[in-house]
Amino acid sequence: MTCAFDVDHYRELLEAARSGGYRFAFFDHDPQPGDLLLRHDVDLSLAAALELAEVEQALGATSTYFLMTESVFYNLASPEGEHALSRLRELGHRVGLHAVWPRAELDERFDPVVAWHNPEPEYLSEPVEGAANVMEPRFFSPETYRSDSNQHWRSGCPHEELAAGRFEWLQLLTHPEIWVHPGETMGETMAAMLDAERERRVQQLEADNIDLS
Numbered sequence: 364m365t366c367a368f369d370v371d372h373y374r375e376l377l378e379a380a381r382s383g384g385y386r387f388a389f390f391d392h393d394p395q396p397g398d399l400l401l402r403h404d405v406d407l408s409l410a411a412a413l414e415l416a417e418v419e420q421a422l423g424a425t426s427t428y429f430l431m432t433e434s435v436f437y438n439l440a441s442p443e444g445e446h447a448l449s450r451l452r453e454l455g456h457r458v459g460l461h462a463v464w465p466r467a468e469l470d471e472r473f474d475p476v477v478a479w480h481n482p483e484p485e486y487l488s489e490p491v492e493g494a495a496n497v498m499e500p501r502f503f504s505p506e507t508y509r510s511d512s513n514q515h516w517r518s519g520c521p522h523e524e525l526a527a528g529r530f531e532w533l534q535l536l537t538h539p540e541i542w543v544h545p546g547e548t549m550g551e552t553m554a555a556m557l558d559a560e561r562e563r564r565v566q567q568l569e570a571d572n573i574d575l576s
């Protein structure tokens with residue numbers, strides 16, 4: 364098995380978790396033995412989030428998608444944003460706030476759970492009023508956390524340990540853009556994402572009655 368950052372290997376990760384006996388859990392209780400908390404920080408692309416959300420649903424997996432209200436890459440208040448919110452819920456996933464410090468302003472669109480975007484150590488694991496913080500100590504320890512940051516597993520791809528049931532429980536943070544777009548490196552993956560974005564922007568211009576002739 365090659366540990367590619369692609370949708371096929373994402374499926375294999377989910378299947379490994381299932382054969383290791385894990386159950387999909389949310390950030391609404393302290394992690395129990397056997398819990399797998401799938402977390403997605405949606406930094407760049409709602410379309411990529413929806414694509415991964417469909418993959419998970421087809422395999423009976425549920426996760427928490429953390430969406431931004433202050434992204435420079437997408438607008439959660441746009442029709443595309445509203446569609447993403449409702450589709451994620453239809454697929455059985457939960458939606459938390461991917462917040463930009465110091466604002467953790469939760470409204471009715473979000474479950475009471477926050478993940479800070481590019482956090483500094485000073486507030487990373489501090490409690491947040493009225494919401495769970497995914498990095499507070501009850502949800503985080505180095506042994507029970509893996510992340511695909513910049514298309515790199517700092518402690519290795521977890522598929523083998525998941526299949527063997529070696530984590531007591533696990534918070535698994537993945538960024539949908541990395542898995543949905545092809546590329547051997549983060550740079551290549553981002554170039555592929557920008558190509559796809561260009562297509563999407565052309566369609567948006569047409570939908571906005573812009574004359575492209």
Ligand SMILES: [Zn+2]
Binds near residue numbers: 366367521523
């Ligand atoms: Zn792997």
Ligand SMILES: [Zn+2]
Binds near residue numbers: 461479481
């Ligand atoms: Zn982020």
